Amino acid sequence: MDETVWHESVPCQMKLSKSKSEQAFESIFHEYWNSIQRLLSRMVIDPAEAEDLALETFFRLYKYRPAQHEDFNARGWLYKVATNLGLQSIRSFKRREQYETHAGRETIIEAHEQQPQRIFAENEERNFVRTALGRMNLRQAELLIMRYSGMSYKDIAAALDLSPTSIGPLLLRAEREFEKCYRMLTQEEER
């Protein structure tokens, strides 16, 4: 390498400064990474899968080029994409229930000394919740996940292209439907 002279910097004509779109993306990434990762880690039990889905969510935003869309609602957009990816994952991964049951039992074994009954019940209920959400109508499941992740009616309405006043009635219907699905699941399990 002694005989090779490296230029200290690339000439300016070969550099592309960070575009407006890239700057906007970076800012959104830093603002929402934690909440999107947390949302997905609630939806899918495998932390590695939650991380992959969160990265995929931001990759889709990267391709969408947020700076090119006026009045872009980053939070609503990200939650909608993340929710759909999470639901797709719940629905498509056929081994999920097996995996999650297995994971639940592993946790039980590990935490045998520490309130195993409570942990078992909590894990089992969460797995039923996930499966019930996966079986529901997509719109209703999206609505429930967004609301229970802490989004306001206004943000949910913007993300799902609905009127804010319609959220209350739709949410109530979704909660009733969820409860039906959940009960059906637990009854199937008991048989």
Added chain:
Amino acid sequence: MKNHLNDGQLRAALDGELDFDELKHLESCPECQSRQKMLEAQIRPAVERLRFLSSLTQDSGLSTSSAWNKFNHETLAQKETSMFRKLFASPLIRYGASAALVIALILAFPATRALAGELLSLFRVQRVTVVPVDFTGMEQLDGAVGNNISQLISDSITMKNEPGDPVNAATTDEASQLAGFNVRAPQDITPSRISVMSGASFTFTIDRDKAQALLDEAGRSDLVLPEEVDGADVSVNIPSSVSIAFGTCPEPSSATEAEREMERETTTSGSPGRVYKDCIIFAQIPSPEVSAPASLDINKLAQIGLEFTGMTAEEAAQFTSTVDWTSTLVVPIPKNAASYEQVTVDGVTGTLIERPSDDAPQFALFWIKDGIIYTLGGLGNNSQRALEIANSLP
């Protein structure tokens, strides 16, 4: 407000999302309050079950800074590399590579030299520059649109001389005789193989309407090709080339075999990166000659080409105006999956492109000297060795 609240409004009230007037009614209406309590009890099980979705407990997931690093260095790189490979391992490689060269050379034509429409201009590559392309934005080419583009390029090319199979030469003198130019090789290293590939020539005729239809199909109807490109004939003459292999390298292969090799690389967790890790291939070729109508609006085509790769109009305009397009071969590289540096090599300025990867890192060194284009490339992390070889040329 006289009307009682409906169930949806009562539900919204539980979330504190009720309008002022409705809230006032609820506060003063025992009947609505009673119904709200019943509704609250009815949905309580669902609320309790779904509550964990809002838990603020921070998991042991990636921190924002680690996630940002991972996104830039792994997610984008993987997606880009995958797209880059799909694009260049497809049938596009056969005609597309030549066409890319043609387009690069078309771009090299200086607009100021535009004379009468009937005049032809002859130009040659004199330097190389790199354009970082976000290949993740070109996923539309991975499917029907890509196949249609491949077909259009194939239909637009009339081959005059097809390139033959590579022929091995025992020495650089023999390679020089076969290739018709003075082949250079470092004197202190023994090559494992010297191959000569005969030249090729073809004409590329632009069908503006078909090309525009494909842009539309790819969702880029915002990019409009100038009418005057229609029917323009671009003739390309690619001279014979020589490749000299050092270390353990794959056999020179036809395009189809090269595709299979690429496919293996993408499906066998980078095995070529391990098998050929000491392989360096030194290739040299006199500049291809291209003639094209001088009336082509090169800046406009450059702008369209760059915007198609995903640059904004402003970025494309910035790039086209700051790069000296005169006689410049433009090499696209994955924006996030590869890096490049200008280096002094063989007494001139060259470009070193590196694609870091855990299993199959790659590098390529380009430079042009006395009308010959040189490239030194390989799998592995041998880029410094490549520079040493280049700088030891006689």
